[in-house]
Amino acid sequence: MAGGEIWVLPAFGQGHLFPCIELCKLVTSRNRKATLVVSSILSSSVPSTFHDHPLTDVIVVPADPPRGGSDGIQLHMERGKAQLADFLKELLTARLGSSTWPVCAVLDVLVISGWAAEVFDKFGVRTVGFFTSGGCSAAMDLAAWKGSPLDIEPGETRLLPGLPEEMGLTVSDLKRRTSVARLRKWGQQQGHGAGSDTGPGSSRPLGLGGPPRMPGEKPYWVDPTESSIALVINTCHDLEGPFLDYLANQVGKPVWGVGPLLPDQYWMSSGSLVRDREIRPSKQSNVTEEDVIRWLDSKPRGSVIYVSFGSSVGLTTEEYDTLAKALEGSAWPFIWAIQPGSGGSREGYYPNGLEAKVRERALIITGWAPQLLILSHSSTGGFLSHCGWNSTVEALGRGVPFLAWPIRGDQFYNAKLVAHHLKVGYRVSDDDLVMVKKEEIVKGIDKLMSDEEVKERAAKVSGMFQGGFPASAVADLDAFINFLT
Known part of the structure; x- marks a missing residue:
């Protein structure tokens, strides 16, 4: 059939959009045309340079903006799926037999579920499942389901055949996402019903609907990727x-690692500052990049701990209060990035009075924070993070060790990867079933920032990034493109 474009469909959210943009750019580096199919709600976050490339195209799917209210987010997600499905059917019908026909559709596994795969299958377009998260979380979910280790006793570690011993499951691993009280509290603060699965206590991705899946249950991506030719x-x-390797053996189809999917400037700036404003559209913030650089320049090398929970997840108000008290009680200088809407309120959380108490030891950023810049500055010595995958690989590539505070989904396994497998950090608490205490946070910060062995291991891990985009990812990219042709 005519055509040869590779279409890429991200899920909702910038954490899914940005890796998809980078994947498109990699496809064009192999002289293949890449088309990004994106909701109009996210289209403004696509850089102008992406539009200008001769081998990239952007198809914008009209979508209604999300409503407020108790069911606003969930209704928006469901309507967005229906709009996208109808739009794709019309688009594919109009392009039948043309040079713009897709040879393959790379579907974020959060949109591949049901309708998306069915639409492309109906038109005879091959699909590839795309994980914007890492391999560890997918492999651990699959192994936990296949092994059905739901009878683990307290104090026991259950090894998972085919995976590293240090990644064995514990009772905490299995029960960590069943904190109904915490989920209900978050849902009430956000205006959702008590049974909402869109909060940080859920193991399901934001907006997928249905009851939360527990560890040990069938991973949500298994059935939808059944018809995919590869992952x-x-x-x-x-x-x-x-x-x-585990995933490839288990799913019986090619599995390629083509990342980490970070901007070109990240790979070209080894040993120097990465300027976020040159890479991603700037958003509203109470500081400029120059403000951040001046503040970091005033601090000793490796002395600053950076605190951020990403753009789409967050703590409860009580947890934010505990964190504020811990940062006050710690002796280390810190940058704390706080997103709008944090703490479950529209206004967002703010630690009133904290700056006056700690003075020049704190830089509190409300709104957009230049994370790549912060992580690449020599004064940054630690990262208190939720361990979202984008944040995780950004810090790993710059040799910044972690104090991991996972909140939902793949973040728990990312934290386990960081602390147990790579050994480049610690968990803020070993028990995910209880509220984290101030003393644990203070102790964790001190332990992380004073541990030279952890810093050395983090620097060693970052060494695989110093030569630019990893050679193994280049090889897998070529294998992927060759497989399609």
């Missing part, structure tokens, strides 16, 4: 080789 994952064999 592509935002990682590389250098970083997560055992997990990619």
Whole structure:
């Protein structure tokens, strides 16, 4: 059939959009046309340079903006799926037999579920499942389901055949996402019903609907990717080789690690500052990049701990209060990035009075924070993070060790990867079933920032990034493109 474009469909959210943009750019580097199919709600976040490339195209799917209210987010997600499905059917019908027909559709596994795969299957377009998260979380979910280790006793570690011993499951691993009280509290603060699965206590991705899945249950991506010809994952064999090999053996189809999918400037700026404003559209913030650089320049090398929970997840108000008290009680200087809407309120959380108490030891950023810049500055010595995959690989590539505070989904396994497999950090608490205490946070910060061995291991891991985009990812990218042709 005519055509040869590779279409890429991200899920909702910038954490899914940005890796998809980078994947498109990699496809064009092999002289293949890449078309990004994106909701109009996310289209403004696509850089102008992407539009200008001769081998990239952007198809914008009209979508209604999300409503407020108790069911606003969930209704928006469901309507967005229906709009996208109808739009794709009309688009594919109009392009039948043309030079713009897709040879393959790379579907984020969060949109591949049901309708998306069915639409492309109906038109005879091959699909590839795309994980914007890493290989460890997918492999651990699959192994936990296949092994059905739901009878683990307290104090026991259950090894998972085919995976590293240090990644064995514990009772905490299995029960960590069943904290109904925490989920209900978050849902009430957000205006959702008590049974909402869109909060940080859920193991299901934001907006997928249905009851939360517990560890040990069938992973949500298994059935939808059944018809996919391959899986592509935002990682590389250098970083997560055992997990990619496990997945390939289990699913019986090619599994390629073509990441980490970070901007070109990230790979070209080894040893120097990465300027976020040159890479991603700037958003509203109370500081400029110059403000951040001046503040970091005033601090000793490796002395600053950076605190951020990403753009789409967050703590409860009580947890934010505990964190504020811990940062006050710690002796280390810190940058704390707080997103709008954090703490479950429209206004967002703010630690009133904290700056006056700690003075020049704190830089509190409300709104957009230049994370790549912060992580690449020599004064940054630690990262208190939720361990979202984008944040995880950004810090790994710059040799910044972690104090992991996972909140939902793949973040728990990312934290386990960081603390147990790569050994480049610690968990803020070993028990996910209880509220984290102030003393644990203070102790964790001190332990992380004073541990030279952890810093050395983090620097060693970052070494695989110093030569630019990992060689193993280049090899898998070529294998992926060759497979399609």
